[in-house]
Amino acid sequence: MDDTPTILPLKLDKVCFDAGGVRLIDNFSATFSSGGRSIFLGPNGAGKSLILRLCHGLIRPKEGKITWRNVSSPDEQAVRSRQAMVFQRPVMLRRTAAANIEYALSLRKQDKKERRFLLDEALEKAGLVEQAQRPARVLSVGEQQRLALARAWAVRPE
Numbered sequence: 001m002d003d004t005p006t007i008l009p010l011k012l013d014k015v016c017f018d019a020g021g022v023r024l025i026d027n028f029s030a031t032f033s034s035g036g037r038s039i040f041l042g043p044n045g046a047g048k049s050l051i052l053r054l055c056h057g058l059i060r061p062k063e064g065k066i067t068w069r070n071v072s073s074p075d076e077q078a079v080r081s082r083q084a085m086v087f088q089r090p091v092m093l094r095r096t097a098a099a100n101i102e103y104a105l106s107l108r109k110q111d112k113k114e115r116r117f118l119l120d121e122a123l124e125k126a127g128l129v130e131q132a133q134r135p136a137r138v139l140s141v142g143e144q145q146r147l148a149l150a151r152a153w154a155v156r157p158e
Contacts, residue, residue: 009032009033009034009068009069009158010031010032010055010066010067010068011030011031011032011065011066011067012028012029012030012031012051012054012055012064012065012066012067013029013064013065013066013067014027014028014029014063014064014065015027015028015029015051015054015061015063015064015065015066016028016061016062016063016064017047017050017054017059017061017062018062024047024050025047025050025051025054025061027064028047028051028064029064030051032055034158040052049088052085054066055083056083056085058085082157082158083157083158084104084151084152084153084155084157085152086145086148086149086152087148090141090144090145090147090148091148092136092137092139092144092147092148093136094135094136094137095135095136096132096133096134096135096136097123097128097131097132097133097134097135097136097139097143097147098119098123098132098133099136100136100147100151101118101119101122101123101147101150101151101154102115102119104151104152104154104155105118105119105154105155107155108155118154118155118156119154121154122150122151122153122154123150125150125153126146126147126149126150126153127146128143128146128147128150131143131147
């Protein structure tokens with residue numbers, strides 16, 4: 001029998017979130033394991049995006065605990081550097097498509113050769129090689145969404 005403790009990448013325990021005096025998330029608990037996939041389904045306004053923002057450290061819970069890799073209240077920058085989030089409406093930097101991905105990769109500690117490999121691979125997978133030097137903000141909405149996915153994928157999130 002293996003006594004090695006399981007490291008759970010992300011756990012939310014009785015998380016609550018208030019805004020404007022209104023409780024928007026109430027006692028939400030969930031555990032997400034490494035390599036797994038999860039889907040949040042629900043109507044508009046159900047709190048799906050709020051939960052993702054809480055998981056990513058963009059907002060803080062009013063109550064409850066968020067644990068990242070068995071560490072309570074982890075350093076937000078350390079968490080964000082190991083996660084990726086793609087919004088419904090992609091946020092593009094005022095740079096080329098390639099530079100948007102390069103910026104995300106620059107936040108990781110990798111050598112230049114590795115970053116270049118990941119950039120090229122992400123552009124190829126997203127079908128954006130020909131748009132690499134175009135300003136990201138002039139790409140079509142679909143191309144911007146693919147660029148956002150490529151940027152998220154390139155950093156190899158946990």
